[in-house]
Amino acid sequence: MKPVAAMSLIAVTACPVLAQQDEALASKVAKLEAKLKELQSNKSLNLEFGGRVQLDFNHFSGAYSADNEGNAASDFFPRRIRTYVESEQGDWEHKLLLDFAEGDAEIVTVRVRYTGWNNGPRFQFGKLREDITLNALTSSKHINTIERSSIADTFSPYFRWGVSAYQYFKDSGFRYALGVYKNDAFGASGRDQDDRLALAYSGRLTWSQHTPGKTLHLGGWGSYRDMGGATLGNRLARGEVREAKVRLVDYAAGGDVVALDSMSQAGLELAYQHNAFMLEAEYATRNLDTLDPTSALDGGDISGYHLSLSYFLTGEHKQYSAGSAVFKQPKGVKNAWELVARISSMDAENANQGTQVDAYTLGSTYYHSSSLKFMANLVYADVSGAGSTALVGDEDSGFGFAARLQYLF
Numbered sequence: 001m002k003p004v005a006a007m008s009l010i011a012v013t014a015c016p017v018l019a020q021q022d023e024a025l026a027s028k029v030a031k032l033e034a035k036l037k038e039l040q041s042n043k044s045l046n047l048e049f050g051g052r053v054q055l056d057f058n059h060f061s062g063a064y065s066a067d068n069e070g071n072a073a074s075d076f077f078p079r080r081i082r083t084y085v086e087s088e089q090g091d092w093e094h095k096l097l098l099d100f101a102e103g104d105a106e107i108v109t110v111r112v113r114y115t116g117w118n119n120g121p122r123f124q125f126g127k128l129r130e131d132i133t134l135n136a137l138t139s140s141k142h143i144n145t146i147e148r149s150s151i152a153d154t155f156s157p158y159f160r161w162g163v164s165a166y167q168y169f170k171d172s173g174f175r176y177a178l179g180v181y182k183n184d185a186f187g188a189s190g191r192d193q194d195d196r197l198a199l200a201y202s203g204r205l206t207w208s209q210h211t212p213g214k215t216l217h218l219g220g221w222g223s224y225r226d227m228g229g230a231t232l233g234n235r236l237a238r239g240e241v242r243e244a245k246v247r248l249v250d251y252a253a254g255g256d257v258v259a260l261d262s263m264s265q266a267g268l269e270l271a272y273q274h275n276a277f278m279l280e281a282e283y284a285t286r287n288l289d290t291l292d293p294t295s296a297l298d299g300g301d302i303s304g305y306h307l308s309l310s311y312f313l314t315g316e317h318k319q320y321s322a323g324s325a326v327f328k329q330p331k332g333v334k335n336a337w338e339l340v341a342r343i344s345s346m347d348a349e350n351a352n353q354g355t356q357v358d359a360y361t362l363g364s365t366y367y368h369s370s371s372l373k374f375m376a377n378l379v380y381a382d383v384s385g386a387g388s389t390a391l392v393g394d395e396d397s398g399f400g401f402a403a404r405l406q407y408l409f
Contacts (some may be wrong), residue, residue: 007312009143018146042074056242063398064244068191069394075243079404080140082108091116093172108159119166126163131177131204132221133282134269134326135306142328143241144338145363146377146402150249150305153237155265155284157185160200168323169170169394172215177204180261183225192228206269210276215320215327219269222303227260229291235300236348239381240359241400246392248357249346251302254387255353259291271327276312276329281305288350300350327359329370330359336367349385356385 056079061072084097097109113124129137134157135149147153164179183200184190192198206219234257239248252258267284285303292298313335316330330336342361348354363377379400383392392398 013107014144019344020201037185037193041369046087046089048086051081051407051409053081053405054079054140055080055405056146057403058241058246059244059399059402060398063200063248063381063392064241064246065394065398066246066364066395068245068390070398072098073243073245078244079242084109090097091245095357121165121362123163123165125163127159127335128179128181129159130157130162130179130181130200130202131134131164131166132202132265133267133284133388134217134219134271134280135282136328137324139326139328141408143376144310144324144365145308145342145361146338146375146404147238147240147242147342147385149282149308149342150237150357150359151267151282151284152306153285153303154249154302154346154348155199155267157183160185163201170323173208173210173322173323175206175208177202179203179311183227186225186227187233188225188227190228196228198226198228198230208320208322208325210322213273213275213317214264215271215273217269217320217325219325220266220267221269222266224262224264226262229259229261230255231259232263232288233257237346237357239357239383239398239400240344240361240379241402243382244398244400246393248381248383248392248398249348249355250353250391251297251348251350252387253353253355253385255351257296258288258295260288260289262289264289273317274329275317276315278310278318279308281307283367295390298353302348302350302354304344304346306342306344308337308340310340311337312338315337329367332370333367336368338365338367339363340365346387349387352386354387355391356388358382358384368398371408373406373407375402377402394408 049216057076057399059074062070065073078101081100086095094112099106099108110126133152133156136152160181162181166177179202181200182190183198185232200224202223204221209216234250234252235247237249238244265286270281272279283305288300290298316336340363345358347356349356359381362377363374381398383396
């Protein structure tokens with residue numbers, strides 16, 4: 001069976017299984033949605049409510065479960081259950097996003113934004129998403145694979161407390177974003193050894209040319225992060241299967257973790273969309289500045305790339321938000337099929353330790369409507385590098401299958 005046909009069959013098979021298990025939750029979500037609409041209709045509050053439910057099924061073996069001799073394992077779990085409230089009062093916008101997945105409650109975003117300068121920058125503060133990598137910035141409800149690429153998981157700190165400003169210039173197509181954040185990511189605590197605040201400085205510059213159905217996006221970003229002597233977390237990325245017991249991208253496998261004075265990161269982005277076809281590519285690298293200048297990892301680098309191709313069999317095309325420089329699912333999409341293929345590679349090998357992981361994903365998505373979609377992904381990963389034996393033993397490759405039901409309200 002051809003890969004495209006196989007992925008379509010997998011999605012069709014997975015959909016009714018997930019839908020049946022989700023009936024009780026869907027009923028509760030429908031009641032919540034009705035209550036939110038009632039509040040939203042009160043114009044004096046000027047509020048908007050919404051959210052998402054993502055239920056996932058994972059099945060994996062080989063390197064992904066090397067701690068269990070590579071035996072197959074599986075799980076069915078709520079990947080994300082999020083709800084948000086937004087409001088607008090004059091020149092001020094506010095947003096609160098909460099996550100309730102897997103029994104934990106977390107504040108994902110608290111954002112206050114000022115938009116009062118006509119044709120000027122927008123300033124925001126709170127718990128914000130750092131402008132780092134196109135794939136990481138694309139909302140989880142709009143990505144065309146179930147899990148983001150290893151680049152996004154390795155390099156993006158996602159949401160951090162801080163302040164930022166951004167501006168889009170319609171005439172030229174350029175957009176910039178600059179931010180300062182508390183650096184409590186990647187193993188850092190946000191404090192240095194003298195208990196002083198440790199900060200991260202991030203920026204992103206993009207250029208786009210956009211007409212309906214056709215978009216060219218180019219971008220670059222950089223980030224300098226004060227690690228304050230903290231130990232860099234060794235398990236950098238899972239290898240694009242969420243519930244896998246072994247995180248395959250591990251810079252300390254076969255060696256030791258290292259404390260950092262600082263680290264710098266940079267990346268490049270490319271996206272091209274022509275009607276139903278879309279290409280997305282990224283490259284990123286990280287340089288380590290160790291606390292101990294004699295460390296073998298001092299000056300070491302961690303780098304990777306991903307390349308993905310997607311195509312709507314039914315002719316739709318994604319929306320491009322020039323103001324944010326990200327893509328979204330097609331507007332008003334209904335009864336549509338999307339196919340995707342992705343290659344990604346992460347090289348975390350330095351000083352005779354660490355792993356290199358190449359992952360290959362084939363996926364399909366069925367959009368029942370703009371609110372409901374079903375996804376299925378097949379993932380194959382190959383693990384190499386000086387530390388691979390220490391991490392996965394003889395299990396130098398792994399296979400994963402993931403399925404998702406997503407409902408937006």
